[in-house]
Structure formats: structure tokens, C-alpha cells
Amino acid sequence: xxxxxxxxxxxxxxxxxxxxxxxxxxxxxxxxxxxxxxxxxxxxxxxxxxxxxxxxxxxxxxxxxxxxxxxxxxxxxxxxxxxxxxxxxxxxxxxxxxxxxxxxxxxxxxxxxxxxxxx
Amino acid sequence: xxxxxxxxxxxxxxxxxxxxxxxxxxxxxxxxxxxxxxxxxxxxxxxxxxxxxxxxxxxxxxxxxxxxxxxxxxxxxxxxxxxxxxxxxxxxxxxxxxxxxxxxxxxxxxx
Numbered sequence: 766x767x768x769x770x771x772x773x774x775x776x777x778x779x780x781x782x783x784x785x786x787x788x789x790x791x792x793x794x795x796x797x798x799x800x801x802x803x804x805x806x807x808x809x810x811x812x813x814x815x816x817x818x819x820x821x822x823x824x825x826x827x828x829x830x831x832x833x834x835x836x837x838x839x840x841x842x843x844x845x846x847x848x849x850x851x852x853x854x855x856x857x858x859x860x861x862x863x864x865x866x867x868x869x870x871x872x873x874x875x876x877x878x879x880x881x882x883x884x
Numbered sequence: 885x886x887x888x889x890x891x892x893x894x895x896x897x898x899x900x901x902x903x904x905x906x907x908x909x910x911x912x913x914x915x916x917x918x919x920x921x922x923x924x925x926x927x928x929x930x931x932x933x934x935x936x937x938x939x940x941x942x943x944x945x946x947x948x949x950x951x952x953x954x955x956x957x958x959x960x961x962x963x964x965x966x967x968x969x970x971x972x973x974x975x976x977x978x979x980x981x982x983x984x985x986x987x988x989x990x991x992x993x994x995x
Contacts, residue, residue: 812922812930812973814984825983861929868977870920870935877929 767792769862769875777856777882783849787862787875794843795820800865803836803847805858806877813858817865818845852882887912887985888974895993901962904990906974907955912985914955918977921950921959924989925970933972934959961992969994 773785787801794801802817816826818836826834830849838845849856859879863871889907896902906913906921913919919937922930932941934950937957947962957976961968974987 811988812975812986814975814986817983825980828982868916868918868983870918870932870975871922871930872932872935872941874929874931 767864767873769864769873771860771862771875771878773878773880775879775881777852777880778884779853779882780851783847783852783856783860783880783882785847785860785862785878785880786844787846789843789845789864794838794845795840798866800867801838801845802863802865802871804861804863804871804874805856806861807855807858815847815849815860854882856880857882887978887982888976888987890972890974890987890990892988893991893993895995896961896964897995898964898966900964901960902964902992903961904959904972904974904992906957906959906976906987908957908976908978908985909955912955912976912978912982913952913957915979916977917952919950919952919957920975921948921957922973922975923968923970924973930973964994966994968992 768790777783800817803815816836818824833850835848859877861877862875864873865871921934924930937952938950973989
């Protein structure tokens, strides 16, 4: 069955760029039915949607993070990626990748990866 | 401050029913039948339990049900079991400017 797996550095310095990749296995990221998103969860806090991408490259972002976020897709590797620039301690969180239909629910999630912003 | 408002905690005894509310606005919950609910056990990824207000994904127990009235959505869990103890989050589509908003989460304790 479809699985998602996040990967990337667990520690990022303040003001630098956080970079994560989500690898999709058991299915194609190029499926016309689905979008691919990033969601984060600071320690002990709730969930926050970061942004999503379609396999064609169309993106949409959380307005509160839009100026710092870039999401891209590599269909040849069945992966999509997140870049978050100028990070601060407030960006410390577990970052999840997830699949969703257009404007519908996030039905399959990766296990999540913890990213700490600290010098 | 989360966009959707949920109670911080609810509790119930095994076999009982509980309901978790999720209050939004006319721009999100009130405008779209695109409310979803997620269960999250400690250290685990969220799991989709309800989508499109009241639909259950394959494999989710029919003890879980969802509804909506106006700007408030609700998740009801009947026949509480120990394994239901977890955090629950609601989420709503909020249009093509904001897209998705989540609630702050509700901790369910099974007494």
C-alpha cells in the first residue's frame, strides 16, 4: 500500500533553510487524483498546514508562511520537497508529509520527522 | 491561537459515548462540507477518522461518527474503549486563500 517517508536534517541553525524530502512508495506521485502536502506540529502543540503541491508543480501555501516556503516535486524520483527559509526556534516541530484529494482530507501520512532549530 | 476551537480535554468511561466539538466560522466550517477528524496517539502520526463531515474511511470503526451544524462540527465516539484514548484534531477547508485550518486538539481520556 502507499507509504510516505520524510527525510532530512534533524538540526538546523537559526536563519538557515530547513530542507526536507518526502518519498512516496507503493504508488505514483503523478496520480491525477491526489495532491501532496506538508503539515507540522510543534512540541506539545497542534497541527499546522504548511503547503501542498500537485504533480504538475502547482503549489499553494499557508498565507502565514508563504514568504518563506517553497515546495517542489520530482516525479522521476517519486518525491516532493519542502524548503523553509530564515528559520527560528518557532519552526521547531515534527514535520509530516501527507496525501490528499484536491480540497479534501489528508488520508495518508508519513511517520513524521523532528526538526530542531538551534545553534 | 488555532483557527478552529476545540475543548482542551474530554473524558468518559469505557462503554460510554463522548462528543468533541469543533467551532469555526462562516468562512471555513460553515461554508464547506469538508471537515475532517484525526486521531493521534503519542509519538505517532495523525490518522484520518472522518472526512467530508461524516464519512468514515475504510477500516475505521463505526463507533466513530461526525456531524455539523452551522459553524460547529462534532465528532462522536460511542462505546468508548481504552484504545480510543488519544488526541483528536479537527480540520476544515477554508477556501482558496487560506486553504486548511486545524483545531487546537482535544485530549480524550478513557477513565
